[in-house]
Amino acid sequence: MFAVYAKEPNADDPLSSLVVGERPDPEVPQGWVRVSMRSASLNMHDIWTLRGVGIKPDQFPMILGCDGAGVLDDGTEVVIHSVVNDPSWHGDDTLDPKRTLLTEKYQGTFAESVVVPSRNVVPKPEGMSFEEAAIMGTAWLTAYRMLFVKSGLRPGQTMLVQGASGGVATALIQLGKAAGMRVWATGRTEDKRALAERLGAHQTFESGARLPERVDAVFETVGKATWSHSVKSLKPGGIIVVSGSTSGPDPSAELQRVFFLQLRVTGSTMGSRDELRDLLSYVDLAGIRPQIGARLPLREAEQGFSDMLHGATAGKIVFTL
Known part of the structure; x- marks a missing residue:
């Protein structure tokens, strides 16, 4: 499948590790779901991943992207919650000492499809576009x-x-x-x-x-x-x-x-799955339209990474598939 990934860590020249190309299709473990991506957004966390921060060297190559919105195999439109908890954890998602984010241990959203635990998707409000929904999760x-x-x-x-x-x-x-x-x-x-x-x-x-x-x-x-x-x-x-x-x-x-x-x-770090549900409901009820600074096809992801690295942003950078 088509994807944007980090081939290796590079602390001094992170963009040199960025690859736009092909990766194997993901398998779907029991209790997980496949999301066919429609839109995904760029975060500073993706720059840190390219630098090798918060990720072990043996985890590369790593598909980038914490955030996104897409469609389940059954047609349900969803938003991805990127905090992946230990299966035994109960309580605030962000306080789990074994928690991880997509792109730290599990492959990310800058791809044609991504697999996540079933609890890590929440319904997308009908009135919210995939691009708007893709910036909500982080x-x-x-x-x-x-x-x-x-x-x-x-x-x-x-x-x-x-x-x-x-x-x-x-x-x-x-x-x-x-x-x-x-x-x-x-x-x-x-x-x-x-x-x-x-x-x-x-x-x-x-x-x-x-x-x-x-x-x-x-x-x-x-x-x-x-x-x-x-x-x-x-x-x-x-x-x-x-x-x-x-x-x-x-x-x-x-x-x-x-x-x-x-x-x-x-x-304050990220937020819980329940807070993501509440956020989506609040934005929808209040009629808020999130600021999107740039929309780029995923194939042009390198431009978005360069803009973020050099501070040339005016809101969120969104990639479309």
Whole structure:
């Protein structure tokens, strides 16, 4: 079958490990299902896989792609949940110490078909396109958990989204606006700030700019480049919700400010299958149309990877089959 995969890990030149070609058709173990892919979306996790982060060398070659939407053999249209749990696990999917993501141990979604445990597919809302559904499982699910499960924000409060053009950030802006938050966002360029405003941000600011007032919550996916600004932007008792550090960790951490102002810092990773169901229902009921920055045929996946690697994104990059 046609697929996009990583042939080997390459920390210094990840794109040199990217292959657009053929892979064997997958077998379907008992308790698993085959999904004929219609659309899949690109995540930073796919770049990390090319670099060899979070995957053992003997797992290569590995078909890339955590997210996607497609059709089961019986014709059911589904969205894929990429967190694969140990069969004996009960509880929050994200807390399973033996959990893994697609592309870490099991082959991913950038292919004509993928096999996943039967519990890892949920019905696609009828009014949602395959392209829109394909971006829900990682970026939008991460944003949903950050905002509605972890932050404790109430409608009318003020949230700051750092790095306004990424997949999680654009989702946070749209979800926050729909939920009645006052949404502020930062962006490195005028174009990125303009995108945030089109998506519903009430105000936007240059990265690191002094804000008109402190905020109730900051949503962090950037890390070192924005961390100090995030801490300084919080009201006393406010919360930072962290789900990533694309610019690297910050060793300084501003700990004096954290304890003196009784700030709260909480981590958030992906989301559960039940939260994915709730997210799909919420987006459908609220009439939210997710921001898709680029649509490319899967055969042109290398262009999408290059754009993500160089930060040339304005929302999610979606591949179609």
